[in-house]
Amino acid sequence: MPAGYEVLPLIYDRWQKTYGADYSSLILPRLLATLRRHHSPTTTMVDIACGTGTLALMMAERGWTVWGVDASERMVNEAQQKIRGKRWAVTILRQDMRAISLPVKVGLATSMFDSVNHILTRRDLLRVFRGVHRTLEPGGQFIFDVNNELCFERLWTRTETVNHRDFTIIMQNRYERKRKMAYSFVTIFLRNGAHYQRLREIVRERCFAHKEVHDLLEEAGFVVIEGEDFNFTTTPDIGKIKTWWVARKP
Numbered sequence: 001m002p003a004g005y006e007v008l009p010l011i012y013d014r015w016q017k018t019y020g021a022d023y024s025s026l027i028l029p030r031l032l033a034t035l036r037r038h039h040s041p042t043t044t045m046v047d048i049a050c051g052t053g054t055l056a057l058m059m060a061e062r063g064w065t066v067w068g069v070d071a072s073e074r075m076v077n078e079a080q081q082k083i084r085g086k087r088w089a090v091t092i093l094r095q096d097m098r099a100i101s102l103p104v105k106v107g108l109a110t111s112m113f114d115s116v117n118h119i120l121t122r123r124d125l126l127r128v129f130r131g132v133h134r135t136l137e138p139g140g141q142f143i144f145d146v147n148n149e150l151c152f153e154r155l156w157t158r159t160e161t162v163n164h165r166d167f168t169i170i171m172q173n174r175y176e177r178k179r180k181m182a183y184s185f186v187t188i189f190l191r192n193g194a195h196y197q198r199l200r201e202i203v204r205e206r207c208f209a210h211k212e213v214h215d216l217l218e219e220a221g222f223v224v225i226e227g228e229d230f231n232f233t234t235t236p237d238i239g240k241i242k243t244w245w246v247a248r249k250p
Contacts, residue, residue: 005051005072005074005075005201005203006072006074006201007186007188007199007200007201008186008188008201008203009051009052009072009074009075009077009078010074010188010190010199011164011166011167011169011188011190012051012052012075012078013052013054013078014164014166014167015162015164015167015169018162018164022054023112023113023232024054024055024058024112024113025054025058026232027055027112027113027145027232028055028058030230030232030244031055031110031112031143034143034226034244034246035108035141035143038141038225038246038248040107040108040141041107042106042107042108042137042140042141043063043064043065043107044064044065044066044104044106044107044108045059045064045065045066045067045106045107045108045109045110046066046067046068046069046100046102046106046108046109046110046135047059047066047067047068047069047109047110047111047112048069048097048100048109048110048111048115048128048132048144049069049070049071049097049111049112049113049115049116049118050068050069050070050075050079050092051070051072051075051078051079051113051115052075052078052079052082053068053078053079053080053082053083053090053092054082055110055112056068056079056083056090056092057082057083057086057088057090060083060086060088060089060090061088064089065089065106066088066089066090066091067090067091067092067093067102067106068090068091068092068093069092069093069094069095069097069100069102070092070094070095071094071095071096071097072094073094076092076093076094079092080092097111097115097119097128097131098119098124098127098128098131099127099131100128100131100132100134100135101131101135102135105135105136105137105140106135106136106137106140107136107137107139107140107141108136108140108141108142108143109132109135109136109140109141109142109143109144110142110143110144111142111144111145112144112145113145114145114146114147114151114205114242115144116128116144116145116146116208116213117146117147117182117205117206117207117208118203118204118205118206119206120181120204120206121206122208122212122216125208125212125213125216126216126219126220129142129216129217129219129220129222130220130221132220133220133221133222133249136249137249138249138250139248139249139250140248140249141225141246141247141248141249142217142222142245142246142247142248142249143244143245143246143247144245145242145243145244145245146208146213146242146243146245147182147205147207147241147242148207148210148229148240148241148242148243149177149180149207149209150229150239150240150241151241151242152175152182152205152207153175153177154238154239154241155173155238155241156173156174156175156182156183156184156205157173157174157175158173159171159172159173160173165191166190166191167188167189167190167191168188168189168196169186169187169188169189170186170187170188171184171185171186172184172185172186172187173185175207180206180207180208181204181205181206181207182204182205182206182207183202183203183204183205184202184203184204184205185200185202186200186201186202186203187199187200188200210227210243213227213243213245214227217245217247221249221250222247222248222249223247223248223249223250224245224246224247225246225247225248226244226245226246227243227244227245227246228243228244229241229242229243229244230242230243230244
């Protein structure tokens with residue numbers, strides 16, 4: 001089985017809509033509120049691990065000049081199809097988040113939907129943070145979220161099935177607490193006329209402790225402004241399953 005995202009991009013946006021709203025729509029108000037709270041004057045940004053480009057397009061619609069980078073060829077292709085014919089200032093590039101390289105510096109970097117958890121070692125996470133630091137202008141902000149351990153313990157220990165008229169997706173999840181590693185074994189039955197095609201891949205994530213993220217941000221040269229647990233869902237009982245990080249380049 002390949003290590004994603006090679007299969008999920010084929011259904012990604014349709015799958016997200018089965019939950020009622022895609023994650024970008026849910027997280028956008030929090031992002032905009034954070035920018036207002038910290039009086040961010042910038043209108044240039046890079047969205048790291050941008051996926052199909054939904055958040056990048058939302059920010060471009062608001063007048064931002066946006067770069068989006070993602071390592072998945074199929075994610076990049078989906079994002080580029082979305083921006084085709086648009087007049088907004090959006091550029092999508094295929095890049096590994098551990099080796100970000102833009103032709104200009106920007107005032108804001110974002111990385112949403114637990115993309116940072118896809119980095120599996122402290123060494124590589126430091127590479128990500130240092131690359132973001134190089135990409136930002138002085139005073140630029142880095143805003144991102146991560147799945148915390150509560151999320152992995154509550155959501156990554158069960159099997160979930162989602163049915164759509166075009167596909168069925170089954171996610172068999174496992175969290176190894178001692179190793180701080182989570183796995184989602186994904187099977188997709190994609191409708192092809194009267195038949196279904198079976199596709200499979202593995203999504204891997206690493207749980208980083210709050211102190212690990214904080215210390216690595218500082219080692220990369222950032223000043224940490226926020227590191228707050230929060231619940232983005234409409235189910236309060238699930239708890240604060242994500243952490244919202246805000247860091248500034250001096």
